[in-house]
Amino acid sequence: MPFSVNLGHQHYVFAxxxxxxxxxxxxxxxxxxxxxxxxxxxxxxxxxxxLADVPLSHFLNxxxxxxxxxxxxxxIVDSHNALAFAPVSHLSVGEFRDYLLSDAxxxxxxxxxxxxxTPEMVAAVSKLMRMQDLILxxxxxxxxxxxRNPLGLANHFSTRLQPNxxxxxxxxxxxxIIDGLLYASGDAVIGINPASxxxxxxxxxxxxxxxxxxxxxxPTQSCVLTHxxxxxxxxxxxxxxxxxxxxxxxxxxxxxxxxxxxxxxxEAHAAAQSLQRGTVGxxxxxxxxxxxxxxxxxxxxxxxxxxxxxxxxxxxxxxSPLLVNTVVGFIGPEYLYNGKQIIRxxxxxxxxxxxxxxxxxxxxxxxxxxxxDQDDMDMLLTLFAAAGGNFIMGIPGADDIMxxxxxxxxxxxxxxxxxxxxxxxxxxxxxxxxxNIMDSQGALFSGELPARFAQALSLKxxx
Numbered sequence: 166m167p168f169s170v171n172l173g174h175q176h177y178v179f180a181x182x183x184x185x186x187x188x189x190x191x192x193x194x195x196x197x198x199x200x201x202x203x204x205x206x207x208x209x210x211x212x213x214x215x216l217a218d219v220p221l222s223h224f225l226n227x228x229x230x231x232x233x234x235x236x237x238x239x240x241i242v243d244s245h246n247a248l249a250f251a252p253v254s255h256l257s258v259g260e261f262r263d264y265l266l267s268d269a270x271x272x273x274x275x276x277x278x279x280x281x282x283t284p285e286m287v288a289a290v291s292k293l294m295r296m297q298d299l300i301l302x303x304x305x306x307x308x309x310x311x312x313r314n315p316l317g318l319a320n321h322f323s324t325r326l327q328p329n330x331x332x333x334x335x336x337x338x339x340x341x342i343i344d345g346l347l348y349a350s351g352d353a354v355i356g357i358n359p360a361s362x363x364x365x366x367x368x369x370x371x372x373x374x375x376x377x378x379x380x381x382x383x384p385t386q387s388c389v390l391t392h393x394x395x396x397x398x399x400x401x402x403x404x405x406x407x408x409x410x411x412x413x414x415x416x417x418x419x420x421x422x423x424x425x426x427x428x429x430x431x432e433a434h435a436a437a438q439s440l441q442r443g444t445v446g447x448x449x450x451x452x453x454x455x456x457x458x459x460x461x462x463x464x465x466x467x468x469x470x471x472x473x474x475x476x477x478x479x480x481x482x483x484x485s486p487l488l489v490n491t492v493v494g495f496i497g498p499e500y501l502y503n504g505k506q507i508i509r510x511x512x513x514x515x516x517x518x519x520x521x522x523x524x525x526x527x528x529x530x531x532x533x534x535x536x537x538d539q540d541d542m543d544m545l546l547t548l549f550a551a552a553g554g555n556f557i558m559g560i561p562g563a564d565d566i567m568x569x570x571x572x573x574x575x576x577x578x579x580x581x582x583x584x585x586x587x588x589x590x591x592x593x594x595x596x597x598x599x600x601n602i603m604d605s606q607g608a609l610f611s612g613e614l615p616a617r618f619a620q621a622l623s624l625k626x627x628x
Contacts, residue, residue, distance in 0.1 A: 166181065166182075166227070167179060167180055167181070168181075168182075168185050168215045168216075168219070169215065170211050170212075170214045170215040170218075172207065172210065172211040172214060175207070175211070177208060177211040177212070177215070179212060179215060181227075182219075182223075182224075182227045182229055182285075183229040183230075183466075183467055183468045183469075183472075184201070184467075185212055185215060185216055185219070186216070186229065186285070186288065186289060186292070186468070186469055186472050187201040187202065187203075187467075187468070187469035187472075188201075188202070188203040188208055188209060188211075188212035189203075189209065189212035189213045189215075189216045189289075189292045189293075190202070190203075190209075190292055190469045190471055190472075191209075191292065191509055192209070192506070193456075193470065193471070193500070193501055193502065193506045193509075193510065194498060194499060194500060194501065194502035194506065195456065195457045195460050195470040195499065195500035195501065196469050196470060198460065198499055198500070199460055199465060199467070199469075199470070201467060201468075201469060202469075213292060213293055216258055216259075216289055216292060216293065217257060217258050217259030217262075217293055218257055218258070218259065219257060219258050219289070220255075220256070220257050220258075221250075221253060221254065221256050221257065221258065221261055221286050222254055222255075224283055224285045224286045224289070225242075225245065225283070228242070229285055229466070229468050229472065230416060230466045230468065234417075234466075235416055235417045235418075235466075236417045236426065236427055237415060237416055237417055237420070237427075237476055237479060237480060240427060240479055240480065240483060241283050241284060241285075241476065241479050244280075244479075244483065245280075245281070245283060246280035246281045247281070248281070249277060249278055249279070249280040249281030249282075250278075250281030250282070251281070252274075252278065252281075253278065253281070258286070258289045258290050258293065259293060261286070261290050262290050262293050262294060262298070265290065265298075265302045265520075266298060266301065266302065270302070270305060271305065272305050272306065272307050275302075275305055275306050275520065276306075276307070276308075276522070279520065279521055279522030280522065282520060282521060283479070284415070284472070284475040284476045284478055284479045284517070284521065285472060285475070285476070287475055287516075287517045287520050287521055288471055288472040288474075288475040288476075288517060289472075291471070291475075291513050291516055291517055292471075294516070296508075296509065296512060296548070299512040299513060299515070299516040299552065300512060300516075300548060300551055300552040302516060302520070303512070303515050303516040303519045303520070303552040303553055303554075304551070304552050304553040305553075306519035306520055306553065307319050307553070308519060308522055308523060308524045308525070308555070309524070310446065310448040310485075310486070310487045310488070310524045311443065311445045311446020311447075311448055311487075312386045312407065312408070312442075312443040312444075312445070312446055312447070312448055312449070312487050313384045313385055313386050313407075313443060313444045313445060313592070314352060314384045314385065314445060314590040314591065314592040314593050315445065315446070315590060315591065315592075316352070316353055316487065316488070316524060316555060316556065316590055317524045317555045318590070318591070319553075320586075320587060320588075321587055321588055321589065321590060321591070322550060322554070322555075322556070322557075322578070322581055322582060322585070322587035322588075322589070323352045323353035323526075323555060323556035323589055323590055323593075324345075324349075324350040324351060324352065324353055324556055324557055324558070324559040324575075324578045324589070325350075325351075325353045325354045325355075325356050325488070325490075325526070325556055325557070325558050325559060326341075326342060326345035326346070326350045326351035326354070326355045326356070326559050327345075327356055327357070327358070327558050327559060327560045327565070327572075328340075328341030328342045328345065328355070328357060328561075329341075329357060329358050329560070329565055330357075330360070331360055332360060333357075333359055333360045333361060333366055333369075333370060335369075335373055338357065338370070338373065339373070339377065341561050342355060342377055343614075343618050344561055344575065345559050345561070345575050346383070346600075346602065346618070347602055347609075347614070347615075347618070348559070348575035348576065348578065348579055348609070349578070349579065349582065349589055349597055349602060349603050349609065350559035350575050350578055351383070351385050351559070351593070352384075352385055352589040352590040352593035352594075353385075353488060353526065353555070353556040353590075354385065354386050354387065354388050354407075354408060354451065354487075354488060355374055355377070355378070355385060355386075355387050355388070356387070356388040356389070356390055356408075356410070356451070357370055357374070357388075357389050357390065358390045358565075359389055359390070359391060362391050362392060362395060364395055364398055364399060364402075367389050367391045367395055367396075367399060367404075368399055368402070368404050370389045371387065371389055371399065371404050371405050371406060372404070372405060374387035374389070374405075375387060375405040381600070381617060381618070382596070383593075383596060384444075384590075384592035384593050384595075384596055385593060386407040386408055386443075386487070387405075387407050387408070388407060388408040388410050388451055389410070390410040390451075390453075391410065392411070392424060393409060393410070393411040393425055393429060393430065393433045394424070394429070396409050396410065396433060396437075397409075397432065397433050397436055400436045400437065400440065401436075405442075406437060406440065406442075407442055407443075407449070408437070408449055408450065408451045408487060408488070409433045409434065409436075409437045409449055409450050409451065410450075410451045410452075410453070411423070411425055411430065411433070411450075411451075411452060411453075412452070412453050412454070412458070413425065413430075413452050413453075413454060413477050413480045413481060414454065414458045414459050414462070414464070414473065414477050414480075415459055415468075415472075415473035415474060415475065415476030415477040415479075415480070416459050416464050416465065416466060416468075416473060416476065418459075418462065418464035418466075419458055419459040419462045419464035419465075419473075420480070421464075422462035422464060427480070427483070430450075430480070430483075430484060431484070433450075434449065434450055434484045437449035437450070445592075446487075448485055448486060448487035449486075449487065450481075450484045450485070450486035450487060450488075451486060451487060451488045451489075452477075452480075452481045452484075452486050452488070452489045452490075453489075453490055453491075453492050453528070454474060454477040454478070454481070454489070454490075454491050454492070454514070455474070455491055455492040455493065455495055455496055456470045456471055456473075456474045456491070456493070456496075456500060456501060456510050456514070457470050457496045457499070457500030457501070458473075458474075458477075458496065459473045460473075460500065461496060461499075461500070470500060471510070471513055471514075474491070474513075474514055474517070475514075475517040475518075475521070478517060478518045478521045478523055479521070481518075481523055482521055482522060482523055486523070486524065487524065488524060488526060488555075488556065489518060489523045489524060489525055489526065490525065490526035490527055490528050490556070490558075491510075491511065491514035491515070491518070491525070491526075491527055491528065492528040492530060493507055493510050493511040493514060493527055493528060493529065493530060493545070494507040494510075494511075494529075494530045494531035494532065494535060494537065494570075495528065495530050495531075495532065495570055496532075497532045497534065497535060498532070498534060498535040498536060501535070502535070502536060503535065503536035503537055503541075504531070504535075504536065504537035504538065504540075504541025504544070505541075507531060507535070507537055507541060507545065508541060508544055508545045508548065511527050511529060511545045511548075511549060512545070512548060512549065512552060514527070515527060515549060515552055515554055516552070519553070524555045525554060525555055526554060526555050526556035526557060526558075527545075527549050527554055527557060528557070528558045528572055528573075529542050529545050529546050529549065529557055529558070529572060529573050529577075530542070530558075530570050530571060530572035530573075531570065531571055532569075532570050532571075533569070533570070533571065539563070539571065542563075542571070542572075542573065542577075543577075546573060546577055546580075546581065547581075547584070550581045550584070550585055550587070551585070557573050557577070557578060557581075558572050558573050559573065559574065559575045559577075559578050560572050560573065560574055560575075561574065561575065562574055563576075563577065579609070582607055583607075586607065588607050600615060600617065600618075601615050602615065
């Protein structure tokens with residue numbers, strides 16, 4: 166069905182819901198590349214006016230990708246909780262925005278509401294919001310998950326320690342791990358992007374991480390970010406797998422380009438849960454997403470990239486993950502052209518994921534050919550922390566020498582801790598104090614390398 170609105174002396178008509186959503190989206194290069202973006206700021210504002218009047222209930226019947234064509238759509242429709250949706254079922258998109266910004270929308274009410282919201286509803290309301298709106302509402306959303314420590318607690322901030330090495334060298338990885346721990350990074354996960362995806366290499370890295378974590382009794386979890394089929398194979402071989410990682414997207418076809426589907430993810434989820442390696446919980450999945458992935462796979466169905474990104478969160482939500490993060494600027498300027506677009510996208514993604522009930526982090530990053538720099542990343546980092554983000558990446562010097570992009574460093578995480586007085590997860594914080602890395606006020610101890618870690622620098626990475 167078409168949507169229309171008069172703006173000044175101009176009458177605008179939008180052919181269907183996915184067109185309306187695309188035209189209402191704040192400017193980004195990916196939608197221009199796809200040929201679906203608003204042709205002018207005036208058309209964008211007109212679309213936002215029209216979108217504000219659409220009832221939330223309309224999204225339950227008007228599907229941006231047909232039910233019969235896409236298993237992600239089927240998941241969204243079949244898992245919708247009508248009872249949770251009931252308190253807002255009478256609202257339009259614009260009225261929903263007003264409700265979210267009101268004092269009536271509390272942490273508890275938003276937690277109860279989450280199962281009743283579809284990704285398209287959430288994407289729609291985000292398109293009507295200013296930056297401060299995205300920050301304020303996301304701050305009210307608290308999503309706590311557990312494996313070896315609780316992540317996402319209010320007034321805490323976590324980091325993924327990312328000790329990547331271009332040759333998967335054990336000594337280099339061990340040195341980066343110790344470096345990160347000494348800056349209080351690593352409570353979300355110690356996660357390696359391996360240079361090689363073969364099972365032997367991944368197994369060796371898993372045993373290396375297991376050795377470090379058990380040797381020093383670190384209350385955290387490990388992950389080698391390999392394809393889910395590799396992880397399944399290693400689980401069957403008895404490797405020490407804590408978390409199952411997978412990149413996901415918002416359409417069946419885009420997920421197929423990653424070599425995954427919902428059935429495969431369900432199999433991996435069940436396999437990892439059966440290991441019972443968590444000590445305080447059993448959230449075992451780690452998902453990464455990013456605006457533009459469906460477009461880059463030619464699997465976008467004419468839907469804007471931000472709406473498709475939010476649909477990826479429906480996939481994640483089905484498996485109760487420990488961690489989800491948007492790798493916001495990694496694909497490149499073809500999809501998010503400059504710092505302004507990257508900052509907006511990062512806050513949108515965080516808002517949408519949190520509202521859907523996900524434990525959202527952000528890889529605050531950009532490629533070297535984007536119109537962005539570290540000042541832009543500082544801006545997004547600060548705003549993301551103000552919005553109550555669950556975790557960020559911690560990488561030596563903020564320069565990922567294997568993946569060739571710029572992200573956040575151990576020092577960046579420390580800046581957030583100092584600025585907002587946000588300690589790590591409680592168990593990890595206690596461990597930092599007992600290890601003479603951080604005091605009870607969150608200040609780092611200065612001086613020589615603690616004796617208990619000096620030996621780790623000689624690790625050879627043997628199982």
